[in-house]
Amino acid sequence: MRSVRLAPLLGTILAGLAVFAPAPAAAELTLAPSGTAMQVLNAGGDPDNRAGVHPDRTTQSFELVDTGGESEYARELVIDLPAGMSGDISATPFCPKAGLAFFTALVSGGECRPETQVGILRSSSGSETPIFNVKPATNQVVAFGVGQGFFSALFAGSLRPDDLGLSLRLSEIPTGIGLGGSGLPSGTVELWGVPADHQVGTSIPRRALLTTATSCGSVPSSAVSMRTWERPDVWHRQSSQIGSALVGCESLPFAPNAQFDLDAPRADATSGARIELSVPQNHDPDGRAASSIESVDVQMPAGMTFSPGGAERLVSCSDEQLGAGTADDASCPMASRVGSVEILASALGGDAIQGALYLGEERPGDRFRLFAVADVPGTEVKFTGSMQTDSRTGQLTASLSGLPQLPFDTLTLHFDGGPNALLATPLTCGPAKAEATFTPYSGSAPVQSSATVSIAGSDGGACSGQPP
Numbered sequence: 001m002r003s004v005r006l007a008p009l010l011g012t013i014l015a016g017l018a019v020f021a022p023a024p025a026a027a028e029l030t031l032a033p034s035g036t037a038m039q040v041l042n043a044g045g046d047p048d049n050r051a052g053v054h055p056d057r058t059t060q061s062f063e064l065v066d067t068g069g070e071s072e073y074a075r076e077l078v079i080d081l082p083a084g085m086s087g088d089i090s091a092t093p094f095c096p097k098a099g100l101a102f103f104t105a106l107v108s109g110g111e112c113r114p115e116t117q118v119g120i121l122r123s124s125s126g127s128e129t130p131i132f133n134v135k136p137a138t139n140q141v142v143a144f145g146v147g148q149g150f151f152s153a154l155f156a157g158s159l160r161p162d163d164l165g166l167s168l169r170l171s172e173i174p175t176g177i178g179l180g181g182s183g184l185p186s187g188t189v190e191l192w193g194v195p196a197d198h199q200v201g202t203s204i205p206r207r208a209l210l211t212t213a214t215s216c217g218s219v220p221s222s223a224v225s226m227r228t229w230e231r232p233d234v235w236h237r238q239s240s241q242i243g244s245a246l247v248g249c250e251s252l253p254f255a256p257n258a259q260f261d262l263d264a265p266r267a268d269a270t271s272g273a274r275i276e277l278s279v280p281q282n283h284d285p286d287g288r289a290a291s292s293i294e295s296v297d298v299q300m301p302a303g304m305t306f307s308p309g310g311a312e313r314l315v316s317c318s319d320e321q322l323g324a325g326t327a328d329d330a331s332c333p334m335a336s337r338v339g340s341v342e343i344l345a346s347a348l349g350g351d352a353i354q355g356a357l358y359l360g361e362e363r364p365g366d367r368f369r370l371f372a373v374a375d376v377p378g379t380e381v382k383f384t385g386s387m388q389t390d391s392r393t394g395q396l397t398a399s400l401s402g403l404p405q406l407p408f409d410t411l412t413l414h415f416d417g418g419p420n421a422l423l424a425t426p427l428t429c430g431p432a433k434a435e436a437t438f439t440p441y442s443g444s445a446p447v448q449s450s451a452t453v454s455i456a457g458s459d460g461g462a463c464s465g466q467p468p
Contacts (some may be wrong), residue, residue, distance in 0.1 A: 029072035029228050029236075035063025035186055036238035038222035040212060043197075051216050051246040051442065052289035054208035055193040057119075058239040061187035062224045062238075062361075072228040073175040077188060078156075082220035082242060083165035084213025084292070084405040084441070088283075088347040089142050091209035092116050092195050094135040112145065115202040116444075119191040121146050131191070133209075139378045144168065144191075155189075158378030161327045164404045175229065194285045206285045213405065214291040215441040216249040249442035252291040255280055258298060258436035260451040263417040267429040267458045270307045272339070272417030273300070275398065277436065278410045281346065285423055291442035293411075295401040299435045301453065304396050305428025306368070306387075310421045314338065316361040322371045324382045330373045332358040339415040340420045341372045343381070353381070357413060359386065359422070368422075370398070372413070381406075387422075405441060427465075429455045429463035 042048040043056040060079050066072065095112035112132040119131035134145040134154065142157035155168040168189075192198045193210045213220060223239035256279045263272035275298055281290055317332035339357035355374030363369065370385035385400040403411070415423055427434060435450045457463050 001045055017242055028228075028231070029066045029074060031224060031226055031236045031238045032063040032065045032186075033238050035061060036224050037061050037240045038242050047241045048212075049288050050248045050288075051212055051247055052248070052252045052291065053212050054285050054289075055212060056197070056211060057192050058210060059188050059190045059192055060222060060224065061186070061188045062226075063124075064226070065185075072230045074173055074226050075171075075229045075232060076227050077170045078225040079168045080160065080223040080239075081166045082213060082222055083160075083163040084215055085166065085210045085220070085406070086213075086289075086347060086407050087142065087166070087209050088207060088211075088407075089133065089136070089209075090346065091207040092118055092133045092204060095132040095145055096135060108458070112147070114199055115204045117199055118144065118195045119189065122190065122365050124186040126257045131189070133195075136377065141377050142166070142168075153205045156378075157340050159381070160377055161382075162325045162383060164406065206284070208285040211289045211407065212248065213246060213441075214252055214289060215294075215405070216246045216443060219243070219245050248288075249291070250444055252288050252440070252442045252444070253280075253282055253445060254291045254438075254440045254442060254447055256293060256296075256436075256438045256447060257449040258296075258434070258438075258451055258452055260298070260300075260334045260424060260434035262453055262455070264425065265453055266460050267425055267463075269425050269458065270310060270417065270419070270421040271423060271425050272413045272421060275413045275434075275436075276410055277412070277438075279408065281407055281409060289407060291440035291444065292405045292407060293403050293438055294441045295399065295403065295439045297437045298398045299437075300396045300398065300423075301426060301432030301434050301455075302355065302393070302395055303428060304430070305394070305424050306389075306396070307421050307424040310419070310423075311368075312358050313420050314422070316369075317358040317371050318361045318465070322358075322360070322373070322382060322384075324371075324384065327379065329380060330358075330371070330382060332356070332371060332373070334362075337416070338370075339413060341374050342410075342412040342414075343374055343406070343408050344412075345406055347407050356382070357415070370400070372400070386393045401415045425455060429457050431455075 012270050038060045040048050040055045040058050093116050095458040097117040116132045117130050118133045121129045125369050132145045134143040136143045140156045144155040146153045154186050155170050157168050160167050194208050196204050196206045207446045219241045221241045225235050225237040227235050259276040261274045315335040315338040321331045336358045341357050343353040353374045354392050358371040360369030360371045368387035372383050374381045383402050431452050433452045437446050437448050439446045
């Protein structure tokens with residue numbers, strides 16, 4: 001196996017940019033295992049394996065090789081960041097151009113401002129091209145533009161459906177500026193943990209772009225995948241572990257709290273219910289991030305029950321229709337909807353992520369399952385839960401497990417009210433308390449939070465303290 005002949009990254013100009021049709025090739029272009037690795041580094045250049053920190057930088061290297069003959073050309077390159085590694089796209093201003101407009105701006109002499117730079121693309125020949133923070137399109141959670149002079153490309157970021165880690169995708173690479181052949185056979189994508197610390201001549205506030213995962217015990221890994229123009233159905237993939245297992249989870253802050261409200265806070269009535277779970281985030285670029293929530297159990301006020309009429313009118317959504325862990329959109333029937341879900345994450349630009357809550361198909365010992373589906377740009381976030389009744393006390397508990405490792409500010413579940421309401425209020429009025437138990441990904445002890453709701457008399461009037 002021989003290495004692809006290296007040419008400088010910026011050695012191609014407009015004539016090369018016009019070449020999109022791949023030439024016939026006999027060789028198979030692939031990824032070299034030894035040249036594919038990711039590093040998470042501190043300011044001194046040493047590996048940083050602490051959980052929930054904002055590293056100085058990450059570097060992801062790749063190397064393309066062929067098996068002889070004429071070279072192929074890479075069509076698409078995908079970098080899979082470790083599961084649980086998150087970021088904040090508001091760490092820098094946006095370069096206002098994206099896609100073709102981004103390329104047009106560079107060719108016409110325009111440049112992204114220095115304060116929008118978030119990293120560097122380095123070729124093995126030593127050439128460097130800046131990476132800019134670009135305003136994401138509607139189907140992207142993040143976008144990084146690579147450009148200088150006549151060269152431009154765009155890494156579009158989306159969440160993977162299986163583990164909700166971030167993938168950066170460089171698509172439809174023109175052969176004139178592409179990877180392999182006369183393009184870039186090897187290089188390194190360097191992203192800055194706190195961009196302000198690396199920028200020259202800027203004065204933007206110090207905000208963290210990157211945050212390591214908040215779970216310890218396993219060694220994080222990254223991967224690079226590539227396919228060519230000549231063989232678009234064949235993906236080559238190389239994964240590698242990043243140093244050692246993350247440490248220091250016991251030092252991560254974790255102080256979530258819960259709010260509980262009823263749409264119809266009166267005794268003996270069907271009602272919608274709103275459960276808001278919030279996690280205070282630490283935005284100090286020199287501090288430690290709060291642990292993400294792995295699971296939560298919300299014990300509803302004593303006396304709350306399932307509404308028989310509402311439950312009888314519902315159908316269920318099957319596991320196949322949910323498609324958890326797949327890229328397929330959920331196809332749960334509308335008649336299985338029991339509420340809505342909303343995720344608010346400042347790291348994703350502050351826009352609320354909306355979705356629906358469905359009644360999942362019954363399993364032995366788990367009659368009332370919950371399926372949550374929320375639309376994130378480019379994919380769907382799916383997680384599951386359950387509604388259980390304590391056989392001794394009759395108290396109702398809503399449980400969510402396998403929550404996404406995203407640094408969200410709030411996660412809100414709203415159970416619909418009306419004639420198809422799944423829930424009914426207690427028979428008695430007065431103050432009623434809901435209690436939530438949060439389990440963090442960090443492995444630290446669970447944290448409890450409570451909220452009290454005041455339930456009026458059955459006619460909506462003041463509570464006398466006696467059963468209606």
